[in-house]
Amino acid sequence: MAETKREIERKYDAPAEPFGLPDLHKVPGVSDVAGQGVVELDAVYYDTADQRLAAHHITLRRRTGGYDAGWHLKLPVAVGDGVRDEVHEPLSDEVPPTLAALVRSRVRDAPLVPVVRLRSSRAVSHLTDAGGALLAEVCVDAVRAERVGGEQRAAWTEIEVELADDGDPAFLAKVDKRLRKAGIERAAATSKLARALDETGARVPAAPGAAEPVTAGDHVLARLREQRDALVALDPAVRRDLPDAVHKMRVATRRLRSAFKTYKKVLDPAVTGPLGEELKWLAGELGVDRDREVLTERLTERIDALPRTLLLGPVRGRLQIWAVARRIGARQHVDAVLDSRRYLALLEALDALIAQPPLRPGAHRPGAAVLAKTACKDHARLAARIERALAMAPGTERDHALHDARKAAKRARYAGETAVPALGKKAKKFTKRVKKVQSLLGDHQDSVVAREALRELAVQAHAAGETAFAWGLLYGQEQAAGARDERELPGVWQRAAKPRLPAG
Incomplete structure (x- = not known):
């Protein structure tokens, strides 16, 4: 049975190396910043050959490593920036039928094939309040991307701040203020996949703007x-x-x-x-x-x-x-x-x-x-x-x-x-x-x-x-x-x- 969670996060481009997070103890409401170590993630992203999912900001991946290894389908939600519903299925060799059905109106009969592989070294920190409750998870990801079946590669470092389940979205604004004060800006790309496609020469063409209707x-x-x-x-x-x-x-x-x-x-x-x-x-x-x-x-x-x-x-x-x-x-x-x-x-x-x-x-x-x-x-x-x-x-x-x-x-x-x-x-x-x-x-x-x-x-x-x-x-x-x-x-x-x- 597929599991679904509402993901609310913000992404940031890490400054040039060497890079370190600013002191997040100074974020209002944060009592402790606890390091959780480094995990190695390996994700293969699936799409049609003409990238119909990416064109609509939908991502489908098979990922190993970390606490949530498995298949992840992320669907945009029209309630705010950085908000997506993530549908999770256990690991398997093929795209789970439940997830394939959820993207069928987009892909129709086109096969879903591997398009990009992302390997990330993720340094995880938890921001907690005075009572020890989790407020948000902050991840620094050193990402290595490669096109499946091609020679194109790219590498970068980015920061993700994901709100804890049932957390107050206003808290992300407080973290945002602290990061921006340290010179860290919001990411230009909407997702890792979007950046990987762009930097490996497979940029998703932007939909042409509709002309002002006349007739x-x-x-x-x-x-x-x-x-x-x-x-x-x-x-x-x-x-x-x-x-x-x-x-x-x-x-x-x-x-x-x-x-x-x-x-x-x-x-x-x-x-x-x-x-x-x-x-x-x-x-x-x-x-x-x-x-x-x-x-x-x-x-x-x-x-x-x-x-x-x-x-x-x-x-x-x-x-x-x-x-x-x-x-x-x-x-x-x-x-x-x-x-x-x-x-x-x-x-x-x-x-x-x-x-x-x-x-x-x-x-x-x-x-x-x-x-x-x-x-x-x-x-x-x-x-x-x-x-x-x-x-x-x-x-x-x-x-x-x-x-x-x-x-x-x-x-x-x-x-x-x-x-x-x-x-x-x-x-x-x-x-x-x-x-x-x-x-x-x-x-x-x-x-x-x-x-x-x-x-x-x-x-x-x-x-x-x-x-x-x-x-x-x-x-x-x-x-x-x-x-x-x-x-x-x-x-x-x-x-x-x-x-x-x-x-x-």
């Missing part, structure tokens, strides 16, 4: 690249079952599909249509897990809010049995989807479309005009669906109509998001107003789905000889919540009924 095609392609990148980056988070990862990945698929539908005068629908259907498939497959997650949280909150005197029968136990059974199946299903050939083919197709977009004449028109017009068109579709739903009597047909309106609200919202770079504040306000409509309609749909689940739970309880009283009570609460959402909808819609975007 409608520019804006739509920028949107597609953003969501494609989000989809690929979220893949390992979904595989690791991180909170909200499935939801975010599903949203990325919907934004892509919505863009294909909305911008048919920019991108040829004959090309984007089949790809949109594949995105619909993926969103649906991911929804098996996401819908279960949302529904379980909602029902748990409902149960927690009930007085104990009304919780007749094994209510919590019944919900747990129901949720766990659905959970196990959902997780296995999502993993199988992400490992499927169909999913990898979808990622390849997205890359190909963005690299060679099927532009139509509308793509060459000014972005602001086209984006405003298409957002207004999606808003008009939303208006028609809301008016149709509000004209119906409460009941199943109205529930379906409100769900259709919710889908239209998402599409209009996504059109507003795409228009923000071109239209600025007006598009932001448009998006914000439509999002409120979407949220309310989403709450209503959640109540509809919850009622279906509560009826299922009541049937299961009754079949097991349990009282269904609590489930019926919760069903009534969900009915009331749905009715309340319907009463609020006209007022929320009134504030969003006019798009207020410039004419196309």
Whole structure:
């Protein structure tokens, strides 16, 4: 079973030899600086031949020596500089399947091969407080790098300061201040691997900066690249079952599909249509897990809010049995989807479309005009669906109509998001107003789905000889919540009924 830890560290370039660390006793909070000796580390880094992992600041290595010998996969985390999640597997001859799966959205079918070998003599010191608790580990690494299968070599000395588990990140700033005062500067390279590749003549080419979007095609392609990148980056988070990862990945698929539908005068629908259907498939497959997650949280909150005197029968136990059974199946299903050939083919197709977009004449028109017009068109579709739903009597047909309106609200919202770079504040306000409509309609749909689940739970309880009283009570609460959402909808819609975007 893979182990994961959050790594928070800072790297520094050591000055020219001879070199010694400054006195770190002077760092506020440090009581002792205890040397831990020198360890010899030998690491081989793996990547594709065209360095797809390095291009995204991902490192995969097999290391011997030290207390954590084994396979290490380091994934960047978008919460701060120098923060990465490290996934660890025991030593083996081949790349562990669990780690290969976590980088599959990046490497696809390309083989992972050894690219660089780093041997380091690591002098370790522990910074501890007055109570003896570890604050940080400071390492001085004398590194020798060589390209696998080549003659290129490099050597340097660097310093790593890694925060102790559950430590306060502010402590690293205190160490940083002391090191900088001694003339030690932050490392230019983001990792040992990045420096090794650079100094052995295999520098990873920097991604070209995106030009300022001007035409409608520019804006739509920028949107597609953003969501494609989000989809690929979220893949390992979904595989690791991180909170909200499935939801975010599903949203990325919907934004892509919505863009294909909305911008048919920019991108040829004959090309984007089949790809949109594949995105619909993926969103649906991911929804098996996401819908279960949302529904379980909602029902748990409902149960927690009930007085104990009304919780007749094994209510919590019944919900747990129901949720766990659905959970196990959902997780296995999502993993199988992400490992499927169909999913990898979808990622390849997205890359190909963005690299060679099927532009139509509308793509060459000014972005602001086209984006405003298409957002207004999606808003008009939303208006028609809301008016149709509000004209119906409460009941199943109205529930379906409100769900259709919710889908239209998402599409209009996504059109507003795409228009923000071109239209600025007006598009932001448009998006914000439509999002409120979407949220309310989403709450209503959640109540509809919850009622279906509560009826299922009541049937299961009754079949097991349990009282269904609590489930019926919760069903009534969900009915009331749905009715309340319907009463609020006209007022929320009134504030969003006019798009207020410039004419196309």
